[in-house]
Amino acid sequence: MTHLNSFFLQLSVVFPFVIGLMMFVAGGVKSCYVKWLAFLGFAVPFVIAVWLFWQYQGAEKMDYAYAFYSDVNTGLQALGISLKLGLNGISLPLYLLAGVVGLVGGVYAINSIAERLYFYLGLLLIMYAGLMGTFASVDVFFFYFFHELALIPTFIMIGIWGGKGRRGTAMELTIYLTLGAMLSLAGLIALYVTSDINSFDIITIKNYLVQFPLTYFIQKNIFGLLLFGFGILVSLFPFHSWAPKGYAVAPTSVAMLHAGVLKKFGLYGLIQIAAPLLPLGLGNWAYFLAILALCNIVVIGFVTMAQRDFKLMVAYSSVMHMGYGFLGIVSASVLGLGGAVLLMFAHGLSVALLFLLGTMVYHRTGSYDMKVLGGLSQKAPVLCGFFVAGIFASIGLPGFANFWAEIAIFLSLWEFAPWMLYPAIAGVVISAVYGLRAVANIFFGQPSGQFKDTFENGGIQDISMKERIPLIILLVALVGVGFWPRSITQPLNETLIGNKLEEVLMAKGKSNELYLDIN
């Protein structure tokens, strides 16, 4: 089987895309066949992702720990572009994350009652293909290409199937994110042109830049472009305003896939591409980035606390938690970068879980308003149990993957600038406050207002077996990594140490000292 692994990796990208295109022409076919076909489109990449995750340790590795490598020429070889797929320790957890969240979101969408369901499923499958491709790409061009492939369906789905205010929100999101994408494209092209070896392939560029690093000035500028470009896409502090609006309006599956997986593209790009290739650029921007990231945590943390609407609260909390991801990057240490990757994995699962749980609450109560809701645990105790687990994961209590991620980031931050630990850890308290308050308001206490009638007239049922399965998949992954973080951290560690980032920075003085002596 092992020699087929790189084929499986290609299949996991192509398969959902093809099924997605088939959905568009499936108009007259019987509904249950189409739904099974769509399920297959979601399930096959998931199975491949789990299988490759399992196989990674034993697999044959290329430079920079890339396994399952394959190379297909699409016609731009002369420009140094070809479809190179492979996984290393950094992309592996995110690839798995895309597989898991994609399956859960997809299954939820198949069972939903959206109008024009086939069209919706088709777009979702194309988005899924883009997600799998983004994290499996070794070629920088295709890394960007697949991201856009996933992003465009997002806009369309929000615009057509979104909630209140979807038309305006979809437009705003499109323009804002296109700006981010164009900036990062400019940065990537700059990297390609200045590295001067006519290749978009990360391995080739890395090998070359290790020998002939770019000058400090160029690194600084390109890193700046990538930072702001990716920053917009990840909702870094002053550029975050699209995110809560967008997620509040987006249909559940889209919010899960975007907040859970697609948004990680920017952080992933910084860790996989920008940090190892432009270490001096990172050194220069680190302090600035750390301040913005702290704003993400503290300022957006307070904004999150002020929310009444549960979906909006989850949306804001996802913006807030991205701050930890950026904090992991600033120290440029193996610990910090590893923590950031782990955080992306854990946060992707937990935010998807919360969006899903929120929708389940909404379907029972008809409201997201936490002031109105209350006492739901009497009617739906199992849902309450899942909900509490989801909130605990999001806060980062031990036992969940989020805990390891945050602790690694805090430790690395100590090395970088100890004072930053205070606001960063205050963020954990903030998330505990709003998280637990949400549980208290929705599941305990007394219902009020309109909801009181619904509540007393009955008709609120606990979650069915069908609804539990996606929740269980997400929780198992969270708890599994929480108790056995080594499954992810070991390959991650090997890859990050292979980058030798710390040595580069050590040679030029420590990252923050570097920053100081340049000023």
Next chain:
Amino acid sequence: MEIFKVIAETNNWRVIAPEIFLGLLAIFILMVGCFFPKRGEKLIPCIVILGQVVVLGLVTFTFQSLMGDYFGGLIQIGKLSQVMRIFFLLSSMFVTYLAYVYFLKQKLPRSEFYALVLIVTGALMLLVESSHFLMLFVALETVTVGLLVLVAYCRTSAFSLEAGLKYLILGALSSSLLLFGMVLLYGVGGNPSLPEFTSDAMNFTALGHFISANPSNLLVKLGIVLVVSGLAFKIGAFPFQIWIPDVYQGAPTPATALLAVSSKAAGVVVLMNLFNGPFESMRGFFMPLLSGVAIITILFGNIVAVSQTNVKRLMGLSGISHAGYLLLGVVASFYIAWAGAAVIFYLFTYLLGSFGVFCVMVHMAGVNDEDQHINDYEDLAKINPFLGTTLLVGLGSLAGIPPLVGFIGKLFLFIAAFQAQLYLLLGVAILGVVISIYYYFGWLRDAFFFIWADQKDRETSEYYLTRKTPSLRFSDRVVLGILVFFTLLLGIYQGVIGGFIF
């Protein structure tokens, strides 16, 4: 008589066989229109398409074998001109299709329109092949006069007539600028007191030698500026873009498409020919000027398009911004060898995207061709998903969104610009792309983002009951399908084309 003898002996005519064939086809069409006025209506578009396919085959078949100078230096056939022949033929085939659909809704004579499209196409081919100012001017005037008639073709519409008048006056102005520039160059080039003077200063090669020997001569510079101004009118570059919205709106949609795609492409290619040939030594001097023009063109086109609601004007203004991106490529080609090929590739992506959109427009249009509003596209994706998808793919490609071919075109230009270190231009171009998302997606928003809420009211309202729903025949689906298929395919897999460019 002597000249005919020479030409007959050298067998030069076969070189311009495609153009001759198009001209003969035009005359044949007119005769068919004359003798079979009733039956011709359906027959003529078929004959035209068939004839063009034959010419396309001819060009492809003799692609490599005809390279060289002909007619004593009037015409030069190279790889570029052969590729552009294919470009113009493809374009005129789509225009023929557009015209066919357009005339189903209009009570106008038909055969003349097709004949003129063929003549203009032939002249456009000669334009990009010319290596002599005399040839260039004759071809250019043929194009302009032909397009003038096409623009004013809908004689029952005041808009069309107004457009014709505007095109006539401003076209004459630009032609006179061009002519004046040519005459200045000719005059100064024949001055015996200057080094490398020549008696044949209209010939590109001789003129090139002369200009490289006298780069700082004021008359030379002035002449080149005037020639470039005349071409800027064709391209729709600032400050000669002001005619575009009105003319594009008034002209019949097929004529708009011909103006937007073929005429613009020809202008860009002639500009590249001139700066690769006679004006090569002046590249350094004109780089800042052309860059400035490109910057303003990109910004003007995009910013003004934002507030447009008439789709024909919108296409015109967005076409101005595309002219700006093309100029960016032309400037980059001064420094980077392959940027010229990237410009040509961009032209092809522009052709695919534009015709996708124009095909949808011509189906959506009512009897009043000039009155096409964005609001007419509301719920298009629900009424007719096939047209909706075509519009999505066409506009997405024009906006430059992966995985559509327009993205690859823009990527090439941006990489070329980066390698040429045109950072300011690149920044403006990226800003332009972001602005363009607003109006392209604004259009798509109306077509795709349905208004579910007041569904009941809308189903009973008069507007929606009386609203026409375009229906597509099989042949329509084939044409639209071809455009969509290639826009998608070339966006993902470029195959041999990638090797062709670099």
